[in-house]
Structure formats: C-alpha cells, structure tokens
Amino acid sequence: MNFVTLNNDLKMPQLGFGVWQVEDDQATSAVAKALEVGYTSIDTAMIYKNEKGVGKAIKESSVPREELFITTKVWNSDQGYENTLRAFDESLERLGLEYVDLYLIHWPTPQFDEYVDTYKALENLYHEGRVKAIGVCNFEIEHLERIIKECDVVPVLNQIECHPYLVQNELKEYCAKHDIFVEAWSPLDQGGEVLKDIVIEKIAESHSKTPAQVVLRWHLQNKTIVIPKSVTPSRIEENFNVFDFELTADELQEINHLNRNRRKGSHPNEMKTR
DSSP states (O other): OOEEEOTTSOEEESBOEEOTTOOHHHHHHHHHHHHHHTOOEEEOOGGGTOHHHHHHHHHHOSSOGGGOEEEEEEOGGGOSHHHHHHHHHHHHHHHTOSOEEEEEESOOOGGGOOHHHHHHHHHHHHHHTSEEEEEEESOOHHHHHHHHHHOSSOOSEEEEEOBTTBOOHHHHHHHHHTTOEEEEESTTGGGSGGGGOHHHHHHHHHHTOOHHHHHHHHHHHTTOEEOOBOSOHHHHHHHHOOSSOOOOHHHHHHHHTTOOOOOSSOOGGGOOOO
8 A cells, every 4th residue: 555645644545445325235245345455445424324344344344443534525504614513524424433533524516605614623623633634625726726725734635536638637736736636526438538538548458457456556646645436346346456566657648648638437526405
C-alpha cells in the first residue's frame, strides 16, 4: 500500500474501497472481502444508505480500528451548521463508530449557498476530535476559494469525478497549489468506454495487466487518491493488485492525452438534488 500525508499530517492510504451503489446487505460482504484483501480505507456516505452494512463489516473484522481509515459524507439535504452536526451524529450511530477519519461535504450545491456554514460545522467536529480530517467533494475552484477565504481549516482533499476521459488538470493544479489532495470517484469511468480504449488496452497488454489496473496505476502515479468500487470478489482483488508495476512517463502521457472533458455525473454547479 502507498500512503499519502494530508495537510494536517494524517496518513491516508492512497488506494481505498468505495461502496457507492452497493446495497446495505451487500456492503457487509463487499467490505469484509476488501479488508481481507488488504484495503484499510473505506469510503461511504449517508446517501449511499449502506453505512450500517459498512459498520457491520468493520465490527466483525479482525483489523484494529486504529488501522482503518473510514470516510463518510454529509448529504445536500443535511447542509447548514446545525443540520450537519445532527447528520454526523446519525452517520456515526449507523456506522457504530466513535469517530470517523474523514468527513466530507458531498456537493457544494451553490444555489442553496449553505456549504460555508456546513464546512464550519465540519471544522467544529474536527476541533472536537470527532473526525481526524475534513474535506469536500465535487468542489470547483470558485467553491474552494470561498472555503479557504472564509474558513480556518484548509480541506485535506477534494473528491471529484476523475478518469482518463475527465483528467481535471486545472482543478488538480489548483488543489496541489493549496496542499489539497485530489481523490477520484468513478476512477474507472464506471467500467465504461475508458476500459475499452485502444491505448489503455495496449498498455495493459504490455504489462500483462488488465485495463482497470492500468487506469488505477495512472491515478496513483499522478498522486491521486483513488477509491474503486466492486462487489465481485475477483475484481476487488484485481483492483488491489496495482503495486507491482509502474507505467513509463510516455505511457502516462498517452493516457493524459485521452482527456475528453466528459463527465458521467453532474457538473457541481448543476447538482440540484436535496
């Protein structure tokens, strides 16, 4: 496993396990398999409706809690200072934990203009020691600038949609300048066209690896934190097996040039779900 050091000196595994779109009852077995394979970072959220299943897997695991890195998120309908504090307590109860390692704002939803107050609630949880680190998801540069200007704690990371068809270079550069890590959701383009791209397939063949492993390796070598999701045991293992090879500088550039600025999810300024 590779680890990164966040801007508050907390160490975080660079490769984690995501459970978006995993049913609660499936989450327990999927997370149990991930922990068995060697993952220690698990990424969930209130809106995924699987925090209980994730918590059950953690409780039943032999991995000590202090060796785990657990992330969850506050949903759009729970934004605002007091709402966020209540939502956090509810997430903690579902997970069956005394603290989480990372708490994130799921979307900025700028049209409701609550994300600054929401982030101030995260700062309060951080200062109380109930979360080890705080950050954001799906924040554009303009949203990050407001947080940095109006709040005291710089986010440790920004979790965004990122894959070879959506490279996000400008946002990555801004985050790097402010010591904010980028964490990729949908890192494999949700198993879409990226994994069938002729460039990815060619590189995979040259390393005797799968296209998914090549894309994950591309993220890792670009200093991006990555959280692939799967409920298939063989794929959970496959996605973890990415530390025994390296892409060349030329291969990294070939993949960088695949960028199409194409999203699978919503643009942050257009996400209106509460």
